[in-house]
Amino acid sequence: MPATTSPLPLLGADDVLAGLRALRQRQPVKYSAFYSSQLGGIVTDPALMVIPFDDHIVHRGHGIFDTAGIVNGRIYDLDAHLDRFVGSAKRSRLALYGSREQMRDLIVKTTAASGRRDGAIRYWLSSGPGSLELSPAAGAEPGFFVMVFAGLVYPERWYTEGLKVMTTTYPIKPSLYAITKSTNYLPNVLMQMEAKQAGLDNGVFLDAAGNVGESSNMNVAFVTTDGVLRHPKFDHILSGCTSRRLLDLAPALVAQGVIAGVEVCDVPAADARAAREMMLIGSSIKVAPIVTWDGAKIGDGRPGPVAKALLTLLEQDMASGRDRLTDVPY
Numbered sequence: 001m002p003a004t005t006s007p008l009p010l011l012g013a014d015d016v017l018a019g020l021r022a023l024r025q026r027q028p029v030k031y032s033a034f035y036s037s038q039l040g041g042i043v044t045d046p047a048l049m050v051i052p053f054d055d056h057i058v059h060r061g062h063g064i065f066d067t068a069g070i071v072n073g074r075i076y077d078l079d080a081h082l083d084r085f086v087g088s089a090k091r092s093r094l095a096l097y098g099s100r101e102q103m104r105d106l107i108v109k110t111t112a113a114s115g116r117r118d119g120a121i122r123y124w125l126s127s128g129p130g131s132l133e134l135s136p137a138a139g140a141e142p143g144f145f146v147m148v149f150a151g152l153v154y155p156e157r158w159y160t161e162g163l164k165v166m167t168t169t170y171p172i173k174p175s176l177y178a179i180t181k182s183t184n185y186l187p188n189v190l191m192q193m194e195a196k197q198a199g200l201d202n203g204v205f206l207d208a209a210g211n212v213g214e215s216s217n218m219n220v221a222f223v224t225t226d227g228v229l230r231h232p233k234f235d236h237i238l239s240g241c242t243s244r245r246l247l248d249l250a251p252a253l254v255a256q257g258v259i260a261g262v263e264v265c266d267v268p269a270a271d272a273r274a275a276r277e278m279m280l281i282g283s284s285i286k287v288a289p290i291v292t293w294d295g296a297k298i299g300d301g302r303p304g305p306v307a308k309a310l311l312t313l314l315e316q317d318m319a320s321g322r323d324r325l326t327d328v329p330y
Contacts, residue, residue: 020047030150033114035106037097037144042113055143056136057126061184064088065124068107069151069283071318073117075326078107080241084181085125091180094125097144110146111328120151120284124183152284158201159311162291162303163280165215166195168203172213175236185217192216202280204293207236212267218282219243222267222275223306227260229253232267242314243281245324249313258309277304287311
């Protein structure tokens with residue numbers, strides 16, 4: 001925007017609301033409901049889904065978040081995600097907003113108010129507003145926010161043709177920050193931007209020892225030449241709820257003869273590159289095959305049967321895994 005010497009307008013509340021609504025008209029979004037502990041309730045107008053600029057989550061990145069999926073009117077694996085959320089809060093020295101059960105109840109009620117039966121729920125915890133200093137403001141109350149939205153959508157070709165990835169030039173986060181799902185995603189953002197600039201779909205972190213880490217916002221797994229499903233250890237990467245659930249479900253594929261075994265271990269990059277299959281796993285992407293890495297084929301360069309079998313297992317669990325589904329009182 002060019003510089004101007006004309007006076008800047010002083011906006012009133014009506015002007016601000018009009019400006020926020022105009023922004024959303026220029027940038028359409030599919031946000032169905034938003035709970036804010038700071039507002040004390042739920043709004044359904046995306047223009048009102050805001051938090052104070054001086055909240056520590058905004059100007060210092062001192063906040064955490066997590067995401068759960070909505071499938072056919074039920075929330076999938078909410079408790080596993082909440083357990084990770086509480087762990088992230090402890091490591092980030094963030095006070096919870098009420099109890100775990102109270103936050104769970106707010107998530108379920110916001111989902112009900114949205115009316116959305118398929119999509120995603122993202123929720124955040126902040127240390128609150130009150131100053132622009134490095135430490136949280138004295139007396140600041142934690143902020144809790146819940147967003148119900150359409151969810152992330154990935155190209156169909158990722159599943160039918162497979163993804164192409166690269167080893168990112170950006171360093172992996174130190175373990176403490178990698179295992180904490182904080183709002184500081186700068187390395188992840190830079191990785192994905194780098195990959196897209198190179199005409200690829202995503203990137204992969206390697207650690208200092210040359211072991212595979214994770215992707216931008218997804219875990220990475222492999223099938224070895226002898227048929228073992230191998231996943232990197234979770235001590236230096238995010239503990240993906242979808243990965244952990246699939247690791248629980250995968251023995252069914254051993255029984256069927258689809259894979260020879262399941263291992264969670266260090267995965268040296270050299271071994272990983274020789275894998276028969278490689279895939280991304282996450283709550284939004286589910287399971288998607290990778291067919292090239294740094295320009296070299298993985299296996300025969302086509303989506304493999306194990307990735308497809310794991311996706312089928314996950315989708316069946318999302319549809320009928322009663323112990324993993326939370327009913328929503330719409």
